[in-house]
Amino acid sequence: MTQLPVIGAHMSIAGGYYKAVESAADLAMSSVQLFCKNNNQWRAKEITDKDVSLFQEALAKHNVGSPLCHASYLINLASPKPELWEKSVEGLRIEMLRCEQLGIPNLVFHPGAHMEATLEEGIARIVKAIDELHQQLPDCPVTLLLETTAGQGSSIGHKFEHLQAILEGVQEGERVAVCLDTCHIFAAGYPISDEKDFKATFKDFHKLIGFDKLRAIHLNDSKKDLGSRVDRHDHIGEGKIGPEAFGHMLNDRRFKKIPMYLETPKGEEDGVLNDAKNLAKLHSLIK
Template identity: 50%
Template sequence: MPRKPANPRRQAASPPKLGAHMSIAGGYDRAVRAAAAVGFETVQLFTKNNNQWNAPPITDAQACAFRAAIAETGVVDPVSHASYLINLASPDDALWEKSIDAMVVEVERCARLGIADLVVHPGAHVGTGEEAGLARVARALDRVLDRTSACAVTIDLETTAGQGTCLGHRFEHLEAILGLAADGGRLGVCVDTCHIFAAGYPLHLRELYDETVAELDRTVGLGRIRVWHLNDSRRELASRVDRHAGIGVGTIGLDPFGFLLNDPRFRGLPMILETPKGVEDGEDLDARNRRILLGLVAA
């Protein structure tokens, strides 16, 4: 499979670009300003209700407010996450077509807001087998990319924990999709630390972290990675169960996040927290996780 050129976002000397998934309640600009208020450099958001197929169009006022918030706060490289209802691997033709239509809308909404990256789970094959499911995903992506050729948006396939028949828990799954898709130039990868750990990729020792990253490079290529999700795991290595935890309070531990944050190969990429929200001991949990992560960055 041809390797995509290195991601121009990578800047080895730059500080980590940390963010979190933020609510769009009250407006898309609210998510940006909430991220900036915590001190984040980037942000992830849904562009519509995640639990519904349909959504009203984004108005000019909403798009302008979002772009103004980006300009005013200095938040950069915002990321969107597609609805979990979408299943691009579905063997059910009706759901598959509905998922393709929904992805087209997701891409168009990102373009409307000026968001360059849309993260999506590859989908579940629902018993038809991995090979059939992966081919189904690639065909769906071809359809989506063809219908959104005017949109400057990259679709980032996210690694998964591998629950049920979900695809994406092996790096080879993403490699296969990228190889089968006709327009690989608009496809990237999002790596989730909780997901790959739960899928069986060890991170807790430096040599194991290096082996896992080397496997990523051998399969999808590091130049394909555009976004990281930084999440600890409530469950053990190779559990195949997706349960996020705050940084350093799960079974992954602190060291792997230090390895990642200090890895010059990933500097400049958005690194998004999807950890539990709330306040504990008087401290906002997003702010706590940010503080802990920054404490791992080498001077």
Template identity: 80%
Template sequence: MPHLLGAHMSIAGGYYKAVDAAAEFEMNVVQLFCKNNNQWRAKAITDKDVKLFQESMAKHKVGAPLCHASYLINIASPKDELWEKSIEALGVEMERCEQLGIPNLVFHPGAFVDSSLEEGIERIIQAIDKLHAQLPDCPVTLLLETTAGQGSCIGHKFEHLQSILQGVKQGERVAVCLDTCHIFAAGYPISDEKDFKATFKEFDKLIGFDKLRGIHLNDSKKELGSRVDRHDHIGEGKIGVEAFRHIMNDKRFKKIPMYLETPKGEEDGVQHDAKNLATLHSLVK
């Protein structure tokens, strides 16, 4: 069975366009936004949108579509107005995913700003519980993303995500998406094989591989423990190619969908996505 490899692709021109673009690069999975990620408002999804998206998925045999939620959402916020607005926005995104037939919605846990880490985690738990109560039959799983830990962002320690997963009433409706750049920037070494094994032993102990539903494959422009989130091309950043060799040859990652979020564009006539995918494929023993 081949690895489940894809990238975040643009929905400009329609949701199906992201799937078509993924297929052009021979990707078998895809990540996309299901609305403009920098706006609160969202245009209604039509039956035609859904039909074209589903048809493109079937035609190209692209699976495991993953939706990335808006960057504006902050369900850890101590400010009631933003907290309520974020819950509503996340709920709308869950419903949009359900409409399109997307099983998982990944989002950043949020920032506690001028409150405390503990209060921020409690706000996240309360928000997710509220969403689950409002949408009891929604089949979409919320994926908490590991973060780099910039400012007061929550999720840069595996313990943060463990606390949320254990605190949510309907824990089976929540899982995790791991970002290689983020965990490295947060201080988890993964380049050396010994470090890689130790980091994922800790991940398995605190969160569990059964809760890992997606991986963002990104190298890092910044150093280990910098707590700065800057993505780089595979093998060209501070993480280096060896960490990705470990991932591509570890059977625990074989069935987990993996999505590039590396910089777009091209160099010498070769698209960066194609180059990054080729690098990953070349690492498989």
């Protein structure tokens, strides 16, 4: 019997964390990504025991697994500004604790932007921040996932070498892994549409990072061209990447056990939810 990939999407937590699970289950998703707080604010509303129980009960009831939390976009561990760096470390610490409370094993975050500092200085600050978090939370079971980025501005993570340097630099490397975003790596200049290019790109990924470090995948097409370094997500098969790349990924045994999450545009068209349309497209590509 062929093992189907684990596919879900980022879902809203409006009304409670369990609502994200229910929304995923309504579309027969097998995984779900969510924010564990308002992603555009530093402050966080307290998570109650009822919040936790409703969330865990919903996961079990609907057989939705691999819950993944996406950290706030405000966090910048590479910032050369001491106040923002310290605020970012504290912000990520709080999110790690919230994930632990909810029983979410992985927390994905954007590595950060080095701004007016150098790339090397930015990477060093990220490493220092992660080490500090691990020292502050020695027993926290949550794994931090560095997300590949498109390379807008001075963002770090648009080259596999950036993530390799961070992974090799942190003291407790076993507590850090990677989340790959298809739109981001394409916009960063990694071709994946053609099968030959797909194989070459992931040969580089395996050499520099390793598939053992790949814990999650964001499935997004790109509105912008290869190497544009502009992060704009599109519906599966409708952007510049095209459907072939997603077919390669969904049918590659190396990705079978890695949970995948759509972050494609929400809303609906002609009475059909965009999430449902994108899921159907993905399932049509599975051989």
